Amino acid sequence: MTVTKADNSIFVDEKYGLIKNIYNLPTFAGLPRIHVKMAFGGNYFTAGFNASGAGVTAQAAENSAIGEYIERYSCLHPREKINYSDVLTQIAPTVFNPNADSCIEHYQWMKAIDCIHNSEVGVPVDSVYLTYRSNDKAWITTSTGAACGENLNQCLWKGIAEILERDAFQYIWRRQLPCRRILIEENETLKNFFNKYIKSPYINFKLYQMEMDWEVPAIFGIASFPNGGCVVGASVRKTWLEACEKTLIELSQSIIGYAALILDSKRENFEDYSKIKEYQDHSLLYISDNMTKHLAFLDNGGTFKIPNEHKSDDDKKIAEFFINAVKRIGKAVYFVDVTSCELRSFKWLVGKTLIPNMLDIEPNFIDILKSERLEEIDQNLILQGKRTAEELHNPQPLVPHPFP
Numbered sequence: 001m002t003v004t005k006a007d008n009s010i011f012v013d014e015k016y017g018l019i020k021n022i023y024n025l026p027t028f029a030g031l032p033r034i035h036v037k038m039a040f041g042g043n044y045f046t047a048g049f050n051a052s053g054a055g056v057t058a059q060a061a062e063n064s065a066i067g068e069y070i071e072r073y074s075c076l077h078p079r080e081k082i083n084y085s086d087v088l089t090q091i092a093p094t095v096f097n098p099n100a101d102s103c104i105e106h107y108q109w110m111k112a113i114d115c116i117h118n119s120e121v122g123v124p125v126d127s128v129y130l131t132y133r134s135n136d137k138a139w140i141t142t143s144t145g146a147a148c149g150e151n152l153n154q155c156l157w158k159g160i161a162e163i164l165e166r167d168a169f170q171y172i173w174r175r176q177l178p179c180r181r182i183l184i185e186e187n188e189t190l191k192n193f194f195n196k197y198i199k200s201p202y203i204n205f206k207l208y209q210m211e212m213d214w215e216v217p218a219i220f221g222i223a224s225f226p227n228g229g230c231v232v233g234a235s236v237r238k239t240w241l242e243a244c245e246k247t248l249i250e251l252s253q254s255i256i257g258y259a260a261l262i263l264d265s266k267r268e269n270f271e272d273y274s275k276i277k278e279y280q281d282h283s284l285l286y287i288s289d290n291m292t293k294h295l296a297f298l299d300n301g302g303t304f305k306i307p308n309e310h311k312s313d314d315d316k317k318i319a320e321f322f323i324n325a326v327k328r329i330g331k332a333v334y335f336v337d338v339t340s341c342e343l344r345s346f347k348w349l350v351g352k353t354l355i356p357n358m359l360d361i362e363p364n365f366i367d368i369l370k371s372e373r374l375e376e377i378d379q380n381l382i383l384q385g386k387r388t389a390e391e392l393h394n395p396q397p398l399v400p401h402p403f404p
Contacts (some may be wrong), residue, residue: 008015011041011066011070011151011346012195018069018070018073018312018342019040019041019066019069020040020041021040022037022038022039022040022062022065022066023037023038023040023213024036024037024058025037025038025052025256025257026256027256027332028263030200030201030202030255030260031198031200031252031255031259032197032198032199032205032251032252032256033196033197033198034054034055034056034061034197034198034249034252034253034255034256035055035056035057035060035061035062036052036053036054036055036061036252036256036257037052037053037054037058037060037061037062037064037065038050038051038052038053038065039051039052039053039065039066039068039069039080039137041069041350044141045058046383049070050069051065051068051069052065052068052073052253053065053066053067053068053253053254054249054250054253054256055249056197057247066148066310066348067149067348068148070148070348071087071143071146071147071148071350072143072146072242074131074146074148074338074339074340074352075128075129075130075146075338075342075352076129077129077130077131077132077181078125078129078132079340079341080340082108082110082339083110083111084108084109084110084111084122087107087120088109088111088120088121088122089121089122090104090109090121090122090123091112091121091122091124091237091332091334093107093124093126093127095101095332095356096123096124096127096141096354096356097139097141098319099393100124100126100139100171100381103287106134106135107124107125107135108124108125108126108132108134108334109122109124109125109189110122110123110125110128112128112334112335112336113334113335113336113352114330114332114333115156115323115326115333115334115335116267116326116327116333118324120363121334123334124139126137126139126141127163127354128140128141128336128338128352128354129141129338130142130143142169142360144161144162144163144166144360144361145159145163145354145355146162146338146350146351146352146353147159147162147316147350147351147353148348148349148350149349149350149351150315150347150349151315151349152337152351153315153316153319153334154315154318154347154349155320155335155337155350155351155353156319156322156335156351156353157238157315157318157319157321157322159318159335159351159352159353160322160323160325160326160333161216161235161236161237161322161354162236162354163353163358163360164212164214164216164218164236164322164325164354164358165218165234165235165236165375166212166358166359166361166403167212167358167359167360168210168218168220168234168236168349169210169220169234169361169401169403170359170360170361170394170401171212171300171359171374171377172210172220172368172374172404173397173401174359174369174374174396174397175374175378175391175392175394176297176394176395176396176397177298177391177392177394178297178298178299178300178301179205179208179209179210179220179298179301179385180208180209180211180301180302180303180304181207181208181209181299181301181302181303181304182207182208182209182219182240182244182304182305182306183212183303183305183329184203184205184207185245185358186256186305186306187224187241187244187306189241190241190244190306191317193245193248194248195212197248197249197252198248198251200234200255202225202226203223203224203255204222204224204281205221205222205223205248205251206221206222206223206224206234206298207219207220207221207244207247207248208220208221208222208298208301208305209240209304210234211381211387212375212377212381213255213326213328213329213376213381213384213386213398214326214328214388215328216236216238216321216322216328217236217237217238217239217240217241217242217243218234218235219234219235219236219240219243219244219246219247220232220233220234220247220298221233221234221291222248222251222282222292222295222298223251223252223255224256224292225262225287225387227289227290227293228289228290228292228293228388229262229286229287229288229289229290229291229292230286230287230291230292230295231251231254231255231258231283231287231402231404232251232253232254232286232295232403232404233247233248233249233250233251233253233305233404234247234250234403235247235250235311238285238311238312238318238321238322239310239311240306240307240309241306241308241309241311242311242381244306248348252281254404258283258284258287259380261287262285262287267287267288268276268340269285270287270288271288273285273365273399273400274366276365276400277363277364278363278364279361279363279403279404280404281363281400281401282400282401282402282404283302283402283404290320291402294399294402295402296370297394302401309379325357327379329380330355331355331356332355332356333353333354333355333356334353334354334355335351335352335353335354336351336352336353336354337349337350338350338351339351340350344371347381357372357373358373359371359373359374361399361403363399367396367397367398367401368396378392
C-alpha cells in the first residue's frame with residue numbers, strides 16, 4: 001500500500017512540528033468512499049506513535065487525525081506544572097482504581113470538575129495521565145474518556161460518549177445479548193448517506209441498537225467480508241442518526257486501513273489467542289477467516305426504527321444531556337482540562353473525563369471478566385423492562401472481543 005503526504009496543518013513540520021507528517025491512506029475501487037488520514041509523531045515525546053482519522057471530506061479526516069493525535073499527546077504526561085490547592089476535596093484513588101494505594105499522601109493531585117455537583121475537586125494525577133506515577137506507585141489507567149474539541153463542553157460530552165460506548169459494547173459482548181437491527185434502507189437520510197459514502201460490493205454492513213441503562217443512542221456495527229472475517233465499530237451520540245453515521249465511518253476507516261490485508265488472498269490467519277496483547281491484535285484476529293460467526297449472537301433481536309430527532313449544535317446542551325444520562329445510573333463524572341499551552345494558543349482543547357466503575361475494553365484476552373458493573377446493568381435493565389432475567393444467563397465468550 002502506498003501513502004501520499006497530505007497538506008500541512010499548523011501542527012505539522014517535519015523537523016519541529018508536534019506532528020511530523022500527515023498521510024493520506026488510499027482507498028480502492030469497491031471500498032467505501034471516505035477519506036482516511038494518519039498523523040505521525042514529530043518530537044521527543046511523540047516520535048513513534050501515530051493516530052488516524054476519517055471523514056466524508058479531506059478536511060474532516062485531517063481534523064479527526066489531528067484531534068486523535070492531540071488527545072494521545074495531551075494525556076501521556078503533564079507538559080507544564082500542575083497547579084493544585086490543598087483545600088479541594090480529594091477523591092480517593094481507590095474510587096478510580098480499586099487496586100490503588102489508598103494513602104492520599106502518596107499521590108500528586110490536580111484540579112477536576114465534579115460535573116454532577118458542579119464543584120472543584122482534586123483527583124490523582126495518575127488517573128488522568130497514562131505514563132504518570134506518583135512516587136513510583138503502581139497504577140493502571142486507560143485513554144478512554146480523552147477527547148479533543150473546539151470548546152471544553154464539546155470535550156466533555158465526547159469524553160462521556162466514549163466511556164458509554166465501551167461500557168455498552170463490553171456489556172453486550174460479555175452477556176452475549178441479541179440486539180435490535182437497524183435497517184439502513186428504512187431511514188431515507190441514513191440510506192442516502194450510506195449509498196453515497198459507504199455501500200460497497202462484497203461487504204455486508206449491519207447496525208445494531210445497544211440498549212443500556214443510561215438510555216442514550218448507542219450503535220454497534222459490523223462490516224463482514226466474503227472470507228467470513230469482519231471489522232467492527234461503535235458510537236454513542238445524542239441522536240440515533242448521528243450514532244449510525246459515526247459508526248459507518250468508523251467501519252469504513254478500518255476497512256480502508258486494513259485493505260491491504262483484507263484483499264490479500266495469501267494473508268495468514270491470526271489463530272493463537274495467547275498472542276492477543278494489543279488492541280490492534282483484536283482487529284487482525286477478526287479479519288481472519290470465519291471470525292464473524294462469533295458475532296452471530298447479535299441477531300434475532302428484532303428491528304429498531306430510528307425516530308425523528310432534532311440535531312443540536314449547542315455543545316453546552318449536549319454536555320448537559322450526557323451528564324443527565326450518567327446521573328440516571330448514579331455515577332460520578334469528573335472532568336479535567338489537560339490542554340497544554342502550545343495547543344491552547346491554537347484553540348485546540350483537550351479534556352479527560354473520568355466516570356468510575358464503568359466497563360472498559362481490555363487490550364489483551366480476558367476469558368472471564370468479573371465486574372460489579374455487569375450485575376448492576378443486569379438489575380437496571382430488568383427494572384427498566386428492557387431485558388428479562390432469563391436473557392442474562394449466557395456464558396461469557398470463549399474468544400477475544402473484536403473491538404479495535
